[in-house]
Amino acid sequence: MSLIQLVFYFFASLAVASSLLMITRRSPVYSAMFLVLTLFSLAAIFVVLDAHFLAALQVILYAGAILVLFLFVIMLLNLGYDFEPDVRGRFALVVAGGVGLVLLAEIVALLSGAEELPPVDLVTPLLDAQGAIGAVAEPLFQNYVVALEITGVLLLVAMVGAVVIAKRRTV
Amino acid sequence: MVGGFGLNTVSGLAGQVAEGGGFNPFLPAWIILFPFIGFVVNAAIAFLAPNQRRRVSLVGPGVLGLALALAVINFVLLLGAGESEPVVRSYWTWIEVGHLRIDAALQLDQLSIFMALVVTAVSFVIHVYSVGYMQKDPGYARYFAYLNLFVFFMLVLVLAANFPLVFVGWEGVGLCSYLLIGFWYSDPKKSAAGLKAFVVNRIGDFGFLMGMFAIFAYVGSLDFIAVFEIAPRALQYGGAAVTMITLFLFLGCVGKSAQIPLFVWLPDAMEGPTPVSALIHAATMVTAGVYLIARAGVLFALAPLTMNVVAITGAATAFIAATIAVQQVDIKRVIAYSTISQLGYMFLAVGLGAFTAGIFHLATHAVFKALLFLASGAVIHALHDALHNAREDASEAASQDMRNMGGLRTYLPTTYRTAWVAALALAGVFPLAGFFSKDEILWAAAAHGQTVLWVIGVVTAVLTAGYITRWIVMVFHGESRVSSKARKHLQPAARVMGIPLIVLGVGSLLAGWMNVSGALPLLPEFTWLHDFLHPSFAGAESVLAAHVGEPSHAAPLGGGEGTWAVISTVLAAVAIVAVFRILSERKYARAKDAVAPTGVMGFLYHKWYVDEVYDALIIRPFQALARFCWRVIDRALIDGVMVNGTAAVTRVMGRIGSFVIQTGYVGSYVLVFLLGVLIVLGAVAF
Amino acid sequence: MPLLQESLALSAILFVVGTVGVLIRRNAIVMFMCIELMLNAVNLTLVALSRQVGIEGQIFVLFVMTVAAAEAAVGLAIIISIFRHYESVDVQHFRLLRW
Numbered sequence: 001m002s003l004i005q006l007v008f009y010f011f012a013s014l015a016v017a018s019s020l021l022m023i024t025r026r027s028p029v030y031s032a033m034f035l036v037l038t039l040f041s042l043a044a045i046f047v048v049l050d051a052h053f054l055a056a057l058q059v060i061l062y063a064g065a066i067l068v069l070f071l072f073v074i075m076l077l078n079l080g081y082d083f084e085p086d087v088r089g090r091f092a093l094v095v096a097g098g099v100g101l102v103l104l105a106e107i108v109a110l111l112s113g114a115e116e117l118p119p120v121d122l123v124t125p126l127l128d129a130q131g132a133i134g135a136v137a138e139p140l141f142q143n144y145v146v147a148l149e150i151t152g153v154l155l156l157v158a159m160v161g162a163v164v165i166a167k168r169r170t171v
Numbered sequence: 172m173v174g175g176f177g178l179n180t181v182s183g184l185a186g187q188v189a190e191g192g193g194f195n196p197f198l199p200a201w202i203i204l205f206p207f208i209g210f211v212v213n214a215a216i217a218f219l220a221p222n223q224r225r226r227v228s229l230v231g232p233g234v235l236g237l238a239l240a241l242a243v244i245n246f247v248l249l250l251g252a253g254e255s256e257p258v259v260r261s262y263w264t265w266i267e268v269g270h271l272r273i274d275a276a277l278q279l280d281q282l283s284i285f286m287a288l289v290v291t292a293v294s295f296v297i298h299v300y301s302v303g304y305m306q307k308d309p310g311y312a313r314y315f316a317y318l319n320l321f322v323f324f325m326l327v328l329v330l331a332a333n334f335p336l337v338f339v340g341w342e343g344v345g346l347c348s349y350l351l352i353g354f355w356y357s358d359p360k361k362s363a364a365g366l367k368a369f370v371v372n373r374i375g376d377f378g379f380l381m382g383m384f385a386i387f388a389y390v391g392s393l394d395f396i397a398v399f400e401i402a403p404r405a406l407q408y409g410g411a412a413v414t415m416i417t418l419f420l421f422l423g424c425v426g427k428s429a430q431i432p433l434f435v436w437l438p439d440a441m442e443g444p445t446p447v448s449a450l451i452h453a454a455t456m457v458t459a460g461v462y463l464i465a466r467a468g469v470l471f472a473l474a475p476l477t478m479n480v481v482a483i484t485g486a487a488t489a490f491i492a493a494t495i496a497v498q499q500v501d502i503k504r505v506i507a508y509s510t511i512s513q514l515g516y517m518f519l520a521v522g523l524g525a526f527t528a529g530i531f532h533l534a535t536h537a538v539f540k541a542l543l544f545l546a547s548g549a550v551i552h553a554l555h556d557a558l559h560n561a562r563e564d565a566s567e568a569a570s571q572d573m574r575n576m577g578g579l580r581t582y583l584p585t586t587y588r589t590a591w592v593a594a595l596a597l598a599g600v601f602p603l604a605g606f607f608s609k610d611e612i613l614w615a616a617a618a619h620g621q622t623v624l625w626v627i628g629v630v631t632a633v634l635t636a637g638y639i640t641r642w643i644v645m646v647f648h649g650e651s652r653v654s655s656k657a658r659k660h661l662q663p664a665a666r667v668m669g670i671p672l673i674v675l676g677v678g679s680l681l682a683g684w685m686n687v688s689g690a691l692p693l694l695p696e697f698t699w700l701h702d703f704l705h706p707s708f709a710g711a712e713s714v715l716a717a718h719v720g721e722p723s724h725a726a727p728l729g730g731g732e733g734t735w736a737v738i739s740t741v742l743a744a745v746a747i748v749a750v751f752r753i754l755s756e757r758k759y760a761r762a763k764d765a766v767a768p769t770g771v772m773g774f775l776y777h778k779w780y781v782d783e784v785y786d787a788l789i790i791r792p793f794q795a796l797a798r799f800c801w802r803v804i805d806r807a808l809i810d811g812v813m814v815n816g817t818a819a820v821t822r823v824m825g826r827i828g829s830f831v832i833q834t835g836y837v838g839s840y841v842l843v844f845l846l847g848v849l850i851v852l853g854a855v856a857f
Numbered sequence: 858m859p860l861l862q863e864s865l866a867l868s869a870i871l872f873v874v875g876t877v878g879v880l881i882r883r884n885a886i887v888m889f890m891c892i893e894l895m896l897n898a899v900n901l902t903l904v905a906l907s908r909q910v911g912i913e914g915q916i917f918v919l920f921v922m923t924v925a926a927a928e929a930a931v932g933l934a935i936i937i938s939i940f941r942h943y944e945s946v947d948v949q950h951f952r953l954l955r956w
Contacts, residue, residue: 005860008863016871023877031887039897045867048860051915061922062897066925066929069930079884079886096876099846099877100874106853109857122910123912135912139912140919151920151923154927162930162934165938835955838949841879845880
């Protein structure tokens with residue numbers, strides 16, 4: 001087992017474990033913290049998979065921005081301490097577990113039925129030639145520039161929408 | 172537009188082109204267009220300025236005068252061209268679907284030009300008469316708009332070069348008939364009469380349509396020239412196809428021309444203004460059926476069964492209607508039944524293959540029957556005004572009831588004299604119009620060996636002489652039953668009404684001379700109409716000659732045509748004199764004191780109870796069916812089960828959906844959504 | 858290819874965990890976090906496959922992140938708004954998604 005695989009399996013098990021903890025912790029704050037841990041593990045796995053730029057973004061965007069937003073809301077709503085227990089009853093657990101298992105089985109069946117991809121490595125030469133950021137940035141600003149701009153508009157709309165929705169009604 | 176119409180000489184499908192030497196019609200489209208322009212103008216006046224009576228009086232008859240002039244010009248041109256082929260003028264392609272191509276095309280040949288001449292001439296005279304008759308009516312402009320529109324459609328009917336265009340005219344005159352019968356629409360009885368005419372005509376129109384479909388299916392064309400050229404080759408003589416086609420067409424004719432069993436609408440059509448009765452329900456529209464059979468003579472000649480049906484229907488109608496006319500008391504209804512009877516004669520003629528005789532009788536009948544109607548219109552008009560001015564009951568029933576008349580000859584001399592001319596013409600007294608045409612028909616029956624039909628025809632002729640004499644006597648002779656107060660107000664008709672009477676009277680005197688059979692004794696043979704129309708009927712006659720053979724000229728019971736013509740006219744004269752003698756002496760009770768006759772006369776008085784029988788056999792079951800459809804099918808089934816039932820089911824489902832399935836909880840929605848995802852994924856994966 | 862199978866398996870497990878989390882939790886914020894987890898699982902698939910399919914996989918991840926950010930902003934705003942009204946973020950306490 002190579003070092004790379006060792007690292008991968010470590011972070012993979014960390015991600016699974018922390019995600020399981022995330023959905024079982026009663027306190028939303030704990031859940032959020034375990035989500036952060038999961039996302040960090042995923043960032044590490046991105047690095048293993050040669051997606052360095054995305055790994056950086058994962059840390060900055062998800063762990064940095066979005067999760068802070070979550071924690072901020074949790075604290076704003078004061079859910080940190082006297083939270084109500086929100087895990088559903090046993091029946092719901094059984095149903096959820098069943099659904100989860102069936103879903104897993106189906107995904108595995110789908111994946112195992114998929115055809116083999118050609119054994120080429122498209123990313124490594126690109127990284128060697130243009131570096132981690134350039135490899136992603138060049139097609140992004142050339143082929144997908146329209147989509148990128150529209151994403152910018154989407155973010156603006158989301159921002160305005162969030163402000164309007166969360167604003168206190170002062171009528 | 173003139174140039175476009177004038178230059179656009181297009182051949183029919185058969186490919187015949189009018190060559191320079193042949194008949195070259197002069198502005199034929201304008202014969203049709205003038206009445207239409209009149210309609211547009213009068214309709215505009217009716218909407219915008221209904222009181223512009225002077226303009227209406229100018230436009231209404233004026234356009235007909237122009238159309239008449241054009242018809243005369245074309246008639247003269249056609250006479251000069253000799254035996255020319257039909258000319259088809261196509262103006263535009265109306266319908267083109269697959270193999271079906273229908274042009275808006277006019278066929279100008281001997282038959283159509285002759286019919287156009289008859290139609291425009293009678294229409295013109297009646298339009299002029301209407302100026303006087305309708306003078307005080309508030310719907311003056313509307314009346315003339317309808318009347319012009321009617322003439323337009325009638326001319327489309329007679330000039331059309333294919334069946335669908337004939338059908339346009341056919342439906343159009345039906346529409347105008349409906350509009351004019353119900354012209355005084357505020358009276359429910361009158362609009363009901365219009366409705367009756369319309370509905371009964373629809374039965375016939377169904378037949379016409381089916382006939383057209385069958386013609387297209389079997390012959391592959393609807394143009395007259397093509398159909399009549401192909402039909403003798405494509406259709407087997409006496410075969411089921413041609414019999415079906417012609418029987419359907421005949422159903423159309425039965426409806427339009429008021430034959431048994433669809434004649435019931437025509438007497439009720441007398442609710443319309445009297446000039447309308449004269450024009451539409453005597454002279455022109457109701458003869459469309461005869462025209463159609465004559466036009467489609469080739470098809471009918473190919474179907475001996477249909478020909479027999481036509482002839483028998485015609486004879487039966489002639490007889491039954493004549494018997495009914497004997498006991499009617501309404502001045503117009505007598506003539507209405509007379510019209511039905513005379514139409515029966517025409518059908519008898521065409522059913523025997525004597526197309527010329529049928530058209531001949533159509534023409535003479537148009538003249539003298541229009542005159543009879545106009546004369547009775549003059550009587551009604553005068554009597555109505557008199558009763559009105561005398562402040563007596565001037566209702567329609569009162570002023571049209573012959574039991575309230577009598578002795579009017581001194582008050583309405585012109586009407587009286589012309590009415591006698593028309594009556595004698597109708598009765599078939601030599602030398603008036605009806606004598607020649609009726610004799611031709613009777614002779615055709617005799618010559619074809621149809622003794623029974625011939626006997627019926629002769630008996631009907633005697634009945635005709637009888638009822639029309641009774642009509643004359645009850646209206647004009649004897650002691651006047653008009654109250655002395657009203658009598659002082661009786662005024663002869665205005666000149667604008669009198670002159671048309673005189674014109675038609677002269678016509679009734681002379682019209683018969685256009686075709687004098689050679690067999691009549693002491694008279695020069697002059698078969699002008701027969702020769703003139705010969706090209707139009709050549710096809711049909713050749714078919715008949717090939718399959719039936721020439722009619723024999725040996726009359727039943729021995730004796731030639733001449734003998735029997737003399738005998739029938741003598742019989743008619745005897746009937747006239749006898750009836751005149753008997754009825755002049757009789758005292759009639761006034762309408763309000765009269766009792767309905769009983770026995771045989773009562774049977775005739777109640778018109779053979781045909782309306783009652785139809786009421787019991789057709790109308791009531793139909794109403795019951797309609798009520799069933801309304802109560803059970805519409806109300807219960809469609810409204811109740813289907814519409815409200817659907818709504819109820821939807822409402823219940825909605826309740827279930829909104830209170831059971833639609834919980835409003837995000838959690839349950841997530842679960843359902845995921846189950847859906849599982850199903851879809853499962854379907855893809857396994 | 859190295860680690861492709863393993864990455865896909867991890868992605869599937871994380872996705873299922875996120876799904877189960879949505880099903881068993883009633884706290885709107887936690888449900889929301891589970892959805893973020895599911896998005897990340899998909900991101901992992903895209904990144905893992907991008908080696909053989911093309912760099913577009915990584916670019917797509919970028920867009921997913923952006924949309925997730927926008928969604929988080931609006932979603933949390935909605936949660937705040939709901940909390941103001943109901944004094945709770947437990948989805949069992951409001952039945953808004955009906956007529």
